[in-house]
Amino acid sequence: MKLPTPHPDSTPPQPLHTDVILLDIIKYTLLPNQKQYQALFYLNRIIGTITSLLDMGEVLHKKESVIRRAIPNGDGCYFVLNPRVAGYGPLLALFLRNFLLFNNRFLDHLFNGVRVSVHHGPIIPVEFLGVENFVGDGLNVCARLLVPGVQTRAKHFYAGEGNYVIASAQAWEAFHELFPPEREDVQAYLRKIQFTHSREFAVKDKHKQVLEHRARFIDCAKLIGSAPPRPKALLAS
Numbered sequence: 001m002k003l004p005t006p007h008p009d010s011t012p013p014q015p016l017h018t019d020v021i022l023l024d025i026i027k028y029t030l031l032p033n034q035k036q037y038q039a040l041f042y043l044n045r046i047i048g049t050i051t052s053l054l055d056m057g058e059v060l061h062k063k064e065s066v067i068r069r070a071i072p073n074g075d076g077c078y079f080v081l082n083p084r085v086a087g088y089g090p091l092l093a094l095f096l097r098n099f100l101l102f103n104n105r106f107l108d109h110l111f112n113g114v115r116v117s118v119h120h121g122p123i124i125p126v127e128f129l130g131v132e133n134f135v136g137d138g139l140n141v142c143a144r145l146l147v148p149g150v151q152t153r154a155k156h157f158y159a160g161e162g163n164y165v166i167a168s169a170q171a172w173e174a175f176h177e178l179f180p181p182e183r184e185d186v187q188a189y190l191r192k193i194q195f196t197h198s199r200e201f202a203v204k205d206k207h208k209q210v211l212e213h214r215a216r217f218i219d220c221a222k223l224i225g226s227a228p229p230r231p232k233a234l235l236a237s
Helices: 033-052 089-104 137-145 148-157 169-178 184-192
Strands: 016-025 067-073 076-081 114-128 131-135 165-168 201-204 212-219
Touching: 016 089, 016 137, 033 067, 033 089, 067 131, 076 089, 076 137, 089 114, 089 165, 089 169, 089 212, 114 137, 114 169, 131 137, 137 165, 137 212, 148 201, 148 212, 165 169, 169 212
Parallel strands: 114 165
Antiparallel strands: 016 076, 016 114, 067 076, 114 131, 165 212, 201 212
């Protein structure tokens, strides 16, 4: 069978630069079918609760969502953030992990644990079978941050706990661009949620063409019920 000749207009569009979160539910594919269904059912509910904490009505249009697209991927799911709220990735990743672990107690310990990575980078939108999808380094780097060596290193920062959140250097920079650390309200909020982070370290890439990625672990209080401060872009409004 001969493949069709590429159309001259099939060049990819300009990439979007935004935050991408990869949630990895530990041993998800080993769960029975019913529990896999329950895991995604409750995850959908929890996502709705988390995003309601992010007061972004002054940035997003009425029909826009904080999460532009969710892409299932084996043991987990990618969450592509709306580029208008790029920089929220690290906080949203922490909220996601914490709400899942908190609710796990009421779900007969449905989840064995969660690992979350967040990266800020380019992604290219592509329509696949009539549905919007994405490809690009924004997704790839997220996956490459969740390597076995990181799990071992995380136990030192999280005092033996394996439910970690790792943020790339690019995600860390975008976070500080949205929430400048010198702002008093940002400092107060980070103290309130007991935000902590490790030193930046190198994550070796399994592919030879990319030697390493720079990243750090982040953590905060297990329960957060207040919205973050207004982003820098809203201060003048």
